[in-house]
Amino acid sequence: MSLDSWQWRSPVPQGNPLDGVAFGSGVFVAVSRAGTIMRSADTTNWSINDLSTGLSAVRFLNNCFVAVGNYGSIFTSPDAVNWGEQVSGTSHALLDAAYGNGKFVAVGQCDAIAVSPDGADAYIVYNAFTTEFQEVTTSPRGLVGVVLHADVNPDTGVPGTFTEIHRGVEGDPRGSSSNNIVLEFLGDYVYADATDDFGVAVWNDVRDAATCEAVDEWRAEVQEEGPPLDATDRPAIQQECNPTFGNSDIWAWSGPD
Numbered sequence: 001m002s003l004d005s006w007q008w009r010s011p012v013p014q015g016n017p018l019d020g021v022a023f024g025s026g027v028f029v030a031v032s033r034a035g036t037i038m039r040s041a042d043t044t045n046w047s048i049n050d051l052s053t054g055l056s057a058v059r060f061l062n063n064c065f066v067a068v069g070n071y072g073s074i075f076t077s078p079d080a081v082n083w084g085e086q087v088s089g090t091s092h093a094l095l096d097a098a099y100g101n102g103k104f105v106a107v108g109q110c111d112a113i114a115v116s117p118d119g120a121d122a123y124i125v126y127n128a129f130t131t132e133f134q135e136v137t138t139s140p141r142g143l144v145g146v147v148l149h150a151d152v153n154p155d156t157g158v159p160g161t162f163t164e165i166h167r168g169v170e171g172d173p174r175g176s177s178s179n180n181i182v183l184e185f186l187g188d189y190v191y192a193d194a195t196d197d198f199g200v201a202v203w204n205d206v207r208d209a210a211t212c213e214a215v216d217e218w219r220a221e222v223q224e225e226g227p228p229l230d231a232t233d234r235p236a237i238q239q240e241c242n243p244t245f246g247n248s249d250i251w252a253w254s255g256p257d
Contacts, residue, residue, distance in 0.1 A: 013038065013046045013048055014036055014038070014048055016032040016033075016034035016036050017032055017033065017034075018030045018031065018032050018036075018038070019031060019032055019033050019055065019056050019057065020055065020056060020057035020058045020059075020067075021058065022058045022059050022060045022065060023060060024060025024063075024064075024065060025060070025063070025078075025079070026041060027039060027040070027041055027079070027080050028040045028041070028043055029058050029060075029065055029067075029080045030058070031055035031056075031057070031058045031067050031069070032054075032055060033054040033055065033056060033069070033070075034054065035050055035051045035052045035053050035054055035055060035069075036048060036049070036050055036055075037049040037050070037051060037055070037058075037067065037080070037083070039080040039081065049081075049083070051067075051075060051083065053069055053070055053071070053073045053075075054069045054070040054073075054093075055067050055068065055069035055070075055073070055075075056068060056069045056070075056093065056094065056095050056096070057069075057094075057095060057096045057097065059096070059097050059098070059099075061097065061098070061099035061104065062099045062104070063078070064076050064077060064078050065077045065078075065079075065080050066097045066099075066104065067083070068088075068094035068095065068096065068097050068106050069093065069094060070093050071091050071092075071093065072088040072089070072090040072091050072092055072093070072094055072108070073085065073088070073094065074086040074087075074088045074094065074097070074106060088106065090108065092108045092109055092110070093108055093109050094106045094107065094108040095107055095108055095109065100157060101156060101157065101158055109188050109190070110126055110127040110128075110186075110188070110190055110204075111124060111125065111126035111127070111190060112124070112125050112126075112190050112191045112192040112201070113192060114192035114193045114194040114199060114200075114201075115152065115194060116194040116195060116196050116199075116257075117194075117195065117196055118196045119152055119154065119157065120151065120152055120154060120196070121149065121150075121151060121152060121194060121196075121199065121257045122149070122150045122151075122152050122159045122162075122194075123147065123148065123149055123192050123194050123199035123201060123257075124147070124148040124149075124162060124192065125145065125146070125147045125148075125190055125191070125192045125201035125202070125203055125253075126145070126146055126148075126190065126203070127143060127144070127145055127146075127186065127190055127203050127204050128143070128144055128145075128146060129141060129142060129143055129173075130142030130143070130144055130170060136220065137174060137216045137217075137219045137220045137223075138216050138217070138220065140172055140174075140211075141172055141173055141174060142170045142171070142172065143170065143171055143172070143173040143186075143204075143206055144167060144168050144169070144170045144171075145167075145168035145190075145201075145203030145204065145205055145251060145253075146164060146166070146167050146168070146203075147164070147165050147166040147167075147192075147199070147201045147253055148162040148163065148164055148165065149162065149163060149165045149199065149257055150162040150163070151257075165255065166201075166253045166255065168203065168205055168207070168251055168253075169205075169207040170207070171205065171206030171207040171208070171209055172206060172209070172211050173186060173206050173209075173248075174211045174212075174215075174216060175206050175209030175210050175211045175212070175244070175245055175246070175247065175248070176204075176206050176209055176246065176248040177215070177245065177246040177248075180229070180231070181215060181218070181219075181234055181235070181237070182219060182222055182229065183219075185248065186204040186206075186248060187204060189202060189203070189204055189250050190202065190203050190204065197256060197257070198254055198255055198256045198257065199254065199255065199257065200252065200253070200254040201252065201253050201254075202250050202251065202252045202253075203250070203251060203252075204248060204249075204250065205248065205249045205250065205251035206247075206248050206249075207249075207251075208244055208247050208249060209244060209245065209246065209247045209248050209249075210241070210242035210243075210244040210245050210247070211242075211245070212235070212237070212240065212241035212242060212245045214235035214240040214241065215235050215237075215240075215241060215245065218233070218234060218235050
């Protein structure tokens with residue numbers, strides 16, 4: 001027996017968690033965040049492709065399969081065998097896709113859309129940085145949650161111009177933190193819902209989070225030194241930081257259209 005070559009044995013046909021499934025043109029397709037694409041005509045016998053890019057959803061739209069995922073990835077295929085990568089214009093993870101009125105639409109992290117049951121109103125909530133991208137951790141940055149609304153044309157289903165109906169209080173995302181302190185942590189807690197009379201939205205909020213100079217400086221050192229992480233000189237949070245460092249929250253809004 002040789003250990004130079006490994007083959008997947010169980011579960012069959014592969015063991016990565018599946019995150020999306022679609023059916024079209026007589027074919028079932030499933031995708032995973034590991035980059036796996038599975039294809040079957042009978043749900044019993046499956047063939048596997050590996051795109052080496054994590055995928056979060058797949059849809060059969062306008063007679064073709066559309067898969068979206070990490071780093072703004074969009075892949076399309078007429079048969080789920082031959083896949084071509086498209087240019088999305090974003091490096092943010094994409095979570096789903098749709099098609100209507102001659103246009104493809106993809107949505108990602110840090111935003112969400114809701115349509116009222118009667119189809120007359122559309123709401124969008126998103127997190128946005130109010131400052132330009134910067135490669136340092138020592139300069140203030142702004143993060144805010146915003147809610148938009150648009151009336152939807154009842155005949156075409158096309159939304160009109162979106163207008164801002166709520167803007168949260170700006171905060172500095174440097175005041176948020178993951179468990180290991182290295183990274184800011186905001187999560188993907190951005191959602192929207194709607195009735196025929198009002199909308200509701202939630203978003204990540206850092207208005208009550210204080211920054212910590214010691215953490216800002218340590219994060220900069222970690223990025224400069226690169227992996228592996230040496231946490232021996234990590235700041236003592238309780239001694240060196242404001243008590244509200246890491247106090248990121250989920251804020252909500254609701255109101256009439």
